[in-house]
Amino acid sequence: MTVLDAVVVGSGPNGLAAAATLARAGLRVRVLEEQSTIGGGARTLTGAELAGAAPAPDEPRASFPVIGSDRATGAELRFDLCSAVHPMAWASPFFRAFGLAERVELRTPEVSYAQPLDAVAGPGEPRAGLAFHELDRTVDGLGADGAAWRALIGPLADRWPGVTALAMGDKRSLATPSTAGPASSRSLGREAAEALRAALAFGPGLLEQGTGLWNRRFTGDVAPALLTGVAAHVMSPLPSLASAGTALLLGALAHGPLGWALPVGGSGVIVDALVADLLAHGGEIETSRPVRTRSDLPPARAYLFDTAPRVVSQVLGDRMPPRSAAASRRHRFGGGAAKVDLVLRGPVPWSVPDVGRAATVHLGGTREQMAAAEAAVAAGRHALRPVCLLSDPAVTDPGREIDGLRPLWTYAHVPAGSERDVTEDVVGQIERFAPGFRDVVVAARCVPAAWMPAHNANYVGGDIGAGAATMRRMLAAPGPAGMRWDPYATGADGVYLCSAATPPGPGVHGMSGWHAARRALLREFEIRRPPDLSP
Numbered sequence: 001m002t003v004l005d006a007v008v009v010g011s012g013p014n015g016l017a018a019a020a021t022l023a024r025a026g027l028r029v030r031v032l033e034e035q036s037t038i039g040g041g042a043r044t045l046t047g048a049e050l051a052g053a054a055p056a057p058d059e060p061r062a063s064f065p066v067i068g069s070d071r072a073t074g075a076e077l078r079f080d081l082c083s084a085v086h087p088m089a090w091a092s093p094f095f096r097a098f099g100l101a102e103r104v105e106l107r108t109p110e111v112s113y114a115q116p117l118d119a120v121a122g123p124g125e126p127r128a129g130l131a132f133h134e135l136d137r138t139v140d141g142l143g144a145d146g147a148a149w150r151a152l153i154g155p156l157a158d159r160w161p162g163v164t165a166l167a168m169g170d171k172r173s174l175a176t177p178s179t180a181g182p183a184s185s186r187s188l189g190r191e192a193a194e195a196l197r198a199a200l201a202f203g204p205g206l207l208e209q210g211t212g213l214w215n216r217r218f219t220g221d222v223a224p225a226l227l228t229g230v231a232a233h234v235m236s237p238l239p240s241l242a243s244a245g246t247a248l249l250l251g252a253l254a255h256g257p258l259g260w261a262l263p264v265g266g267s268g269v270i271v272d273a274l275v276a277d278l279l280a281h282g283g284e285i286e287t288s289r290p291v292r293t294r295s296d297l298p299p300a301r302a303y304l305f306d307t308a309p310r311v312v313s314q315v316l317g318d319r320m321p322p323r324s325a326a327a328s329r330r331h332r333f334g335g336g337a338a339k340v341d342l343v344l345r346g347p348v349p350w351s352v353p354d355v356g357r358a359a360t361v362h363l364g365g366t367r368e369q370m371a372a373a374e375a376a377v378a379a380g381r382h383a384l385r386p387v388c389l390l391s392d393p394a395v396t397d398p399g400r401e402i403d404g405l406r407p408l409w410t411y412a413h414v415p416a417g418s419e420r421d422v423t424e425d426v427v428g429q430i431e432r433f434a435p436g437f438r439d440v441v442v443a444a445r446c447v448p449a450a451w452m453p454a455h456n457a458n459y460v461g462g463d464i465g466a467g468a469a470t471m472r473r474m475l476a477a478p479g480p481a482g483m484r485w486d487p488y489a490t491g492a493d494g495v496y497l498c499s500a501a502t503p504p505g506p507g508v509h510g511m512s513g514w515h516a517a518r519r520a521l522l523r524e525f526e527i528r529r530p531p532d533l534s535p
Contacts, residue, residue: 002298002299003299003300003301004028004029004030004298004299004300004301005022005027005028005029005300005301005302005525006019006022006027006028006029006030006300006301006302006303006304006520006524007029007030007031007032007297007298007300007302007303007304008022008029008030008031008032008303008304008305008306008498009032009291009297009303009304009305009306009307009311009315010031010032010033010034010040010305010306010307010458010499011031011033011035011038011039011040011271011285011287011306012039012040012041012042012306012456012458012499012500013039013040013041013042013270013271013274013508013509013510013513014306014498014499014500014510014511014512014513014516015031015040015304015306015498015499015513016031016038016039016271016274016275016278016510016513017094017098017274017498017510017511017512017513017514017517018304018306018498018513018514018516018517018520019031019278019283019304019513019517020098020274020277020278020281020283020533021513021514021517021518021521021530021531021533022283022302022304022517022520022521023277023278023281023282023283024277024281024531024532024533025521025525025527025530025531026531027525028282028284029278029282029283029284030283030284030285030286030298030300031278031283031284031285031286032286032289032291032296032297033285033286033287033288033289034288034289034290034291034457035287035288035455035456036287036288037049037287038271038275038285038287039081039267039268039271040082040306040456040458041081041082041083041456041458041459041464041508042080042081042082042083042267042268042270042271042508043080043081043082043267043268043271044078044079044080044081044265044266044267044268044269044271045078045079045081045268046068046075046076046077046078046079047067047068047073047074047075047076047077047079047343047407047443048068048075048076049068050067050068050079050081050341050445051066051067051068051069051445064342064423064441064442064443064444065442065443065444066443066444066445067079067341067342067343067443067444067445068443068445069443071403072442073343073442073443074343074405074407074442074443076402077343077400077402077405077406077407078265078266078268078400078407079266079341079407079409080266080267080268080391080393080409081267081455081456082267082339082456082459082464083267083507083508084262084266084267084391084393084409085260085261085262085359085360085391086106086260086261086262086263086267086270086508087250087253087254087256087259087260087261088168088253088507088508088509089101089104089106089261089263089270089508090106090257090258090261091160091164091253091256091258092164092168092509092510092511093164093165093168093511093514094168094509094510094511094513094514094533095509095510097514097533097534098273098274098277098510098533098534098535099533099534099535100270100273101258102535103273103276103535104263104264104265104269104270104272104273105263105264105265105269106258106261106262106263106264107261107262107263107264107396107397108133108258108259108260108261108262108396109133109259109260109262109357109358109359109360109395109396110132110133110357110358111130111131111132111133111354111355111357111358111359112131112132112133112254112255112259112260112358112360113131113226113229113230113254113260113358113359113360113361113362114128114129114130114131114354114355114357114358114360114361114362115128115129115222115225115226115228115229115361115362116128116350116351116352116355116361116363116433116434117129117221117222117225117365117366117433118365118366118432118433119351126351126352126433127222127352128222128350128352128354128355128433129141129142129222129223129225129226129229130226130354130355130357130358131226131251131254131255131358133254133255133259134255135150135153135154135157135255138255142220142222142223142226143220143222144219144220145218145219145220145222145223145224146223148217148218148219148223149223149227151217152205152208152209152217152227152248153248153251153252153255154255155201156198156201156202156205156248156249156251156252157251157252157253157254157255157256159194159197159198159201159252160252160253160256160257161194162194162195162196162197162198162199163198163201163202163248163249163252164249164253165194165195165198166195166198166199166202167245167249167504168504168509168511169195169503169504170487170488170503170504170515171487171503171504172485172486172487172503202245202248205244205248206241206244206245206248207241208244209227209231209239209244209247209248210239210240210241210242210243210244210245211239211241212239214239214244214367215367221366221367224366224367225365225366225367225370227247227251227367228247228362228364228367228370228371229362229364229370230246230247230250230251230254230362231243231244231246231247232362232364232370232374232387232389232413233246233247233250233389234246234465234506235334235335235336235337235374235377235413235463235464235465236334236335236374236378236468237371237374237375237378238367238370238371238374238375239371260359260360262359262391262393262396262397264396264397264399265397265399266393266397266400267508270508274510277533291311291315292314292315293314293315293317294315294316294317294319296315297315301494301524301525302494302495302496302520302524302525303494303495303496304495304496304497304498304513304516304517304520305490305495305496305497305498305499306458306498306499306512306513307457307458307497307499308331308333308457308458308460308466308467308499308501309327309328309331309497309499309501310328310329310331311457312328312490312492312495312497313325313328313329316490316492316495319492320490320491320492320495321491321492323491324490324491324492325491328490331467331501332467332468333416333460333461333463333466333467333468334416334463334465334467334468335377335378335413335414335415335416335462335463336413336414336415336416336417336418336449336450336452336461336462336463337411337412337413337414337449337452337459337462337463337464338411338412338414338418338420338421338422338446338447338448338449338452338462339410339411339446339447339452340410340411340412340422340423340426340444340445340446340447341407341408341409341410341444341445342407342408342410342427342441342442342443342444342445343405343406343407343408343441343442343443343444344405344406344407344408344440344441344442345404345405345440345442346404346406346440347392347394347406347440348392348408348430348434348437348440349434349435349436349437349440350433350434351433351434351435352433355433355434356392356395357395358392358395359391359392359393359395359396360389360390360391361389361390361391361392362387362388362389362390363387363388363389363390363429363430363432363433364385364386364387364388364429365385369385370387373385373386373387373413374387374413377413377414377415380415380416381415382414382415382418382420382425383413385425385428385429385432386412386413386414386422386425386426386429387412387413388410388411388412388413388425388426388429388430389410389411390408390409390410390430391408391409391410392406392408392409393406393407393409394406394407405442410426410430411426411464412425412426412429414448414449414462415449416449416461416462416463417449417450417461417462418448418449418450418462419448419449419450419451420448420449421446421448422446422448423444423446427441427444448462449461449462450462452464458499458500464506465500465505465506466499466500466501466506467500467501467505486519487502487503488502488512488515488516488519489519494520494524496516496519496520497516498512498513498515498516498517499512500512502515502516503515518530
């Protein structure tokens with residue numbers, strides 16, 4: 001019987017990052033994927049394929065045709081299944097080592113992200129916060145709060161390599177090497193020093209924006225709303241340390257060398273690059289291969305799971321120590337996201353036209369309005385005006401528009417396990433800041449939070465972060481083995497967890513897979529020098 005070196009369960013970006021790293025080290029690697037297509041949350045599908053990716057409600061409440069039924073409803077358009085915008089595509093230490101920016105075309109919009117607000121005093125002028133790629137333009141547009149924005153975000157943007165190494169590390173060491181190859185003690189010392197300087201700049205902002213002090217810096221409502229929109233990429237009550245950390249990291253990268261990049265062709269091209277490298281180095285991929293028990297696993301020296309922690313204990317059964325199995329069952333999931341894809345016959349008619357220069361728009365109004373909406377979701381209620389995220393990929397990638405039709409990517413925060421079709425909620429939030437939006441909608445399709453696991457088993461209850469967004473989880477990330485020094489270990493020999501449930505947490509960055517793979521190389525194969533990943 002052939003014994004593989006390593007088996008990776010799950011083909012999301014972390015699983016593929018782990019597999020590519022192991023294959024580059026000369027190991028025989030096989031990836032097992034439950035779905036018929038690979039990529040997890042980073043897949044890009046046509047409208048016709050989207051219709052089969054996950055079931056939709058039997059009786060949609062929305063008054064629009066369903067996407068993909070024919071050419072007139074976007075069957076040929078390309079839709080990103082979960083992730084759409086990728087600040088980490090150029091900033092992640094793994095992707096920098098992998099040379100992703102050399103393998104795929106990344107484009108940055110003039111405005112990294114925008115936050116429209118209601119007009120003041122009834123029929124006043126519409127307003128919006130705009131995070132330009134250039135920090136100076138952002139500061140100029142924020143008026144009296146511009147200096148406060150520069151003081152908070154500017155030092156982090158200047159130190160983005162250190163900030164990224166700090167945020168994307170395993171939370172057990174000060175610095176994450178910027179390349180996968182051998183590094184001198186001098187270069188590692190420089191990176192550690194840079195990470196320390198970043199920590200000194202990051203810490204005070206984190207404590208301020210993650211606590212009740214978060215309003216002390218700003219005098220108006222545009223700048224705090226602009227920052228809160230970024231914080232809402234994490235589903236948690238506001239303020240919180242977890243959401244603040246995300247806001248500061250992504251806010252800094254918005255003003256970095258490549259801003260909030262979008263890959264030309266959609267998120268799936270990132271998956272394609274990882275798959276091509278894996279296959280070129282002897283790796284194998286099997287789709288439609290669910291793993292439920294140990295009998296579903298081919299013999300191998302090491303196993304890496306890009307899954308929720310509980311899956312590891314379910315598969316391993318009594319091979320997993322009881323304490324570790326109990327810890328995996330205690331893994332707590334967070335709030336849900338309901339996805340709404342739309343087909344438009346033209347750009348969104350924003351009240352503030354400059355909002356249309358951003359590929360990413362956060363919808364929810366002021367900081368106070370967004371905090372109230374997130375509090376409702378945390379309490380298990382649907383917000384009257386939910387926090388919504390929107391991406392318009394045709395802003396940077398005109399090729400995503402076909403025959404005058406373009407895709408629009410959105411999701412809304414909802415209670416975990418919600419079965420609500422939120423199409424009308426999302427359309428209403430967009431219409432709030434873009435009157436006449438409904439008239440440009442050609443077709444729509446909602447996947448409620450409860451249905452999200454149908455296309456990605458890690459999204460339990462619609463939690464696209466694979467776990468409750470708490471600072472304890474992001475720092476300790478106990479995983480199946482409970483509180484321990486190594487959050488990627490499972491307690492079972494030769495078995496590792498490499499999903500977003502481990503540090504550094506959610507996002508398309510490949511870091512969890514990279515961290516876990518390097519541990520497996522050392523412990524299972526005595527390979528001390530990580531492989532070169534460059535193209």
